[in-house]
Amino acid sequence: MTRDTHTDDGSTDDQPRPDDATNDTNRSPSSLRPDGGTDAAGADDVRLDPWGSSTIADYHKLFEQFGIEEFDEVLPAVPNPHYLMRRGVIFGHRDYRPVADAMREGEPFAALSGFMPTGDPHIGHKMVFDEIVWHQQQGGDAYGLIADLEAHAARGLTWAEIDEHARSYVLSLLALGFDPEEGELYRQSENRQLQDLAFELGAEANASELQAIYDFDGETNISYMQSVVTQMADILYPQLEEPKPTVIPVGPDQDPHMRLARDLAARMRYFGVTEAFASFETGPTERALLRQAYDARGEYADDPERPRCVEAADWLREAEPTPDDARESVAEKLDNAGKEPLRPRTRIYDRNATDAAFEALIEAVDGEKRVYDEHVDAFELDAAEAERLAREVELDNGGHGFVPPSSIYHRFMTGLTGGKMSSSIPASHISLLDDPEDGYDKVKSATTGGRSTAEEQREKGGKADECPVYELYAYLLAGEDDAFAEEVYEECVGGERLCGGCKEQAAELMESFLEEHQEKRAEWEAKLDDLDIEFDSDRKRA
Numbered sequence: 001m002t003r004d005t006h007t008d009d010g011s012t013d014d015q016p017r018p019d020d021a022t023n024d025t026n027r028s029p030s031s032l033r034p035d036g037g038t039d040a041a042g043a044d045d046v047r048l049d050p051w052g053s054s055t056i057a058d059y060h061k062l063f064e065q066f067g068i069e070e071f072d073e074v075l076p077a078v079p080n081p082h083y084l085m086r087r088g089v090i091f092g093h094r095d096y097r098p099v100a101d102a103m104r105e106g107e108p109f110a111a112l113s114g115f116m117p118t119g120d121p122h123i124g125h126k127m128v129f130d131e132i133v134w135h136q137q138q139g140g141d142a143y144g145l146i147a148d149l150e151a152h153a154a155r156g157l158t159w160a161e162i163d164e165h166a167r168s169y170v171l172s173l174l175a176l177g178f179d180p181e182e183g184e185l186y187r188q189s190e191n192r193q194l195q196d197l198a199f200e201l202g203a204e205a206n207a208s209e210l211q212a213i214y215d216f217d218g219e220t221n222i223s224y225m226q227s228v229v230t231q232m233a234d235i236l237y238p239q240l241e242e243p244k245p246t247v248i249p250v251g252p253d254q255d256p257h258m259r260l261a262r263d264l265a266a267r268m269r270y271f272g273v274t275e276a277f278a279s280f281e282t283g284p285t286e287r288a289l290l291r292q293a294y295d296a297r298g299e300y301a302d303d304p305e306r307p308r309c310v311e312a313a314d315w316l317r318e319a320e321p322t323p324d325d326a327r328e329s330v331a332e333k334l335d336n337a338g339k340e341p342l343r344p345r346t347r348i349y350d351r352n353a354t355d356a357a358f359e360a361l362i363e364a365v366d367g368e369k370r371v372y373d374e375h376v377d378a379f380e381l382d383a384a385e386a387e388r389l390a391r392e393v394e395l396d397n398g399g400h401g402f403v404p405p406s407s408i409y410h411r412f413m414t415g416l417t418g419g420k421m422s423s424s425i426p427a428s429h430i431s432l433l434d435d436p437e438d439g440y441d442k443v444k445s446a447t448t449g450g451r452s453t454a455e456e457q458r459e460k461g462g463k464a465d466e467c468p469v470y471e472l473y474a475y476l477l478a479g480e481d482d483a484f485a486e487e488v489y490e491e492c493v494g495g496e497r498l499c500g501g502c503k504e505q506a507a508e509l510m511e512s513f514l515e516e517h518q519e520k521r522a523e524w525e526a527k528l529d530d531l532d533i534e535f536d537s538d539r540k541r542a
Contacts, residue, residue, distance in 0.1 A: 068092040068255065068409060079104050082134045083480050084127060084410060090249075092409040094258055099243035099406050103138050110238035110246040111135030112143035114231070116151045116167030120431040121172045123476060124413050124421055131249035132406070133177040140247075142183035144173050144236055148537070149188040149230050153223035159537045167535045172432050175520035185533045188230055193240060198226075198233035204267040205229060205260075213256050228260075235261040235405050236268075243391060243401040249408050258407040265402040270353040271361065271390035273383055275347050278309055278337050279372065286330045289316060293334075294342055309337035342492065346386045349375035357397035364393050413475060414468040416446040432521075436514040443472065443507035447493075450499035462492040462499065469499070469506050477509040 071093050075085060077100040084090045102109035114130050116437070121129075136142035146166040151157045157165075170185060178185075188194060210216050212227050235257070238246045248258060266272070276282070277290040289344040293312040299316040301307035313334035316327050334342075348365070350358055362371055367380030379387060391401040415421040415428030422428050430439050449467030451457040470492060476484035491497035528535070 021398070023077075028156055032313045040290045050393040066096060068252065069096075071096070071408065074100055077101070079102065080138065082131065083478075083482065083485075084475070086482060087474050087485065088411075089127070089475055090408050090410050092252065093407060094255070094262075094409075095404060095406045096247060096408055098403065099140075099247045102245045103140070106139065108141070108242065108244040109135075109139075110141040110143065110244055111249065112145065112238050112246060112446075113249050114147045114167045114234055116147045116150055116155070117162050117169055118155050118157060119165060120154070120433045121169050122421075122427065122429045122431045123472075125169075125172070125478065126176065126432065127413075128249050129173050129176045129178070129412050131410070132173070135247065135249075136179060136183055137177070141238055141244075142178065144170070144178060144183065144185050145234055145237075145535075146170070146185075146187045147227075147231065147234070149223075150227040153221065153227040154188075155403065157172055159539045163537050167432065167528070170531075170533065170535075171521045171524050172517070174524040175517055180531050185531060187537075188234070189531065189537065189539065190534050191237075194230070194233050194237055197240065198230045201232050201236070201264050201268070202226070202266050204231075205419060209260075213260060225469065228257075231257055232261045232264050236265060236402055239400065239402050243395070243403045245282065245403055245406060247406045247408060249410070251412060252409045255407070255409070258405065261405045265404050267351070268400055269351050269390075270357050270394040270397070270399045270401075272349050272351050273386045273390060274347050274349065275383065276347040276377060277342050278334070278340055279370070279377070280333045280337060282330070282333070283326075285326045286333075289327060291332045292316075292319070293330075294344060297342070304342065307342045308339045309334040309342050310339060312342045343379070345377040345379045346381050346383055347375050347377050348386050348390050351391055352399075353394070354397060357399065360397055361390065364389055391496040414471055416442055416468050418447040418468065430510065430514075432514070434514060434518055436511040436518070439514045440511040443469065443510045446472075446503060448499040448503065454498055457498055458495040461495040464489050464492040467492070469503055472506050472510065477506055477513070 043163045069092060071085060071088075072092050074093055074096050075081060077097060079100075082090070098110050099111075101107075111132050113132055115125065115128070132144055146162075146169060148159075148162045148166060151162050151165075152159065168185065170294050174180065174370045186194070199534065207216075207225065210228060214228065216225060223315050233248070235248055238244070248254075248261075250258070275287055275291075276473045277287070279293055282290065288313075293316050294307065296315060296319075297307035297312070298304045301311050304310055313331040315335065316331050319327065321327070348361060362369075365376055365378045365381065367378065369379065370377040381389065413421050415425065416430070419426070425501070427442060427445065430442055434442070446469050447467075449463035451462065470488065474485050478488070479530075485507055488497065488502070492502065495500060505540065
């Protein structure tokens, strides 16, 4: 979740799709995308490491290997989408639809991201700042946090260094439009509620799990591991007062944090909801087979209105094999259930509930129900109704009722010198604190996707898809003006735009941006002491 300056830039619930899900009015042509709609090339193989420096060779592999969903699929449901969404810079998401639904329907939602204060904020971080600010402007509760505990534990920074960088990150976030009166800024080390939540979450995780996810080993210090649990608490922190859809804008390298946070959110819940067909417990594959057997009851049941489990077992053994075939295990369970009717129901099962909460759940389920030691089967509730009821009972009995957190993923920016953008290579990136003239010079010196000669450029066109300077237009310099971004792209690939003039225009725009940004930082500098965030830590390094 946290963005470190050494990097380039900084169980899913099914949700009903809105009626406008096939409306293409929010979609933009591939020419507006920073890579023309193609995959990034020339980078490392896909490996998601929150503290590493790998770039992503093929973004499509993230959909296949890690279950990240394409943002294009949810884009039509987003009201007034940000230009980073329209241009495909935000390329993927994990369960963003509940956030889009809440935004569209005027219901509560939140956005949070964090920043590890290990250096100066740069133009890569600006993407995350912009995403937080945009969600706040759409009506969401916005949170910006300084991951100082992580910086101390994972990077070994002194508290004096952390204080200096923390101030700088907050100034840039404010200068880019974050409203501190409507949002919340905090440091991990100063937030006791956050630390208490981290302690609770730590009881649901274990060292073996962290080792598997993050490659921790016997040499990893305990504070480093603890900083992971603190980040999980950060992700769920916006839901402490009330559960609501929450989005975390990050780069794809932070996805391991999101998967763990979603798992922990589920483990903290008092109840889970699933489909069931009989009194015994089943897994997802087994439930799919039971659904097949129930749907085919007219073929085998003496009374199709009340098919018996033993009848379904016989039919299932004769059915065609299926992938991940579990027919025999299901058939055995059906045999053991005997003449019990095979009948769809919604199951609310006990995950973490207190005895009082489970009794309250039993009382709250209206209509026909069956009560067992660890679950209640409701025959007159659908899954959505059961989920709402279970969360209500949980909240009434002291639970959190967490909604699984969502995430959106943006592409990494290419360094101005080609390859990765790295804070260790000053010419490859532009700091938000760079002198505007230095920003101008860096753009003027940047690598381009141009041809060897002007004549060849006019004949064949430039390669905007591979050009760091075009990325500056798409990611930052064109702002909300899609027509301008598209014009730059089309003129480049059409041979009308030559690299010298293109870089001059980009350099001037970058210089103007830095001047304006730093003026706004200076305005906020004078008001910083009035904010409810402490920048001078009294912590000492032992």
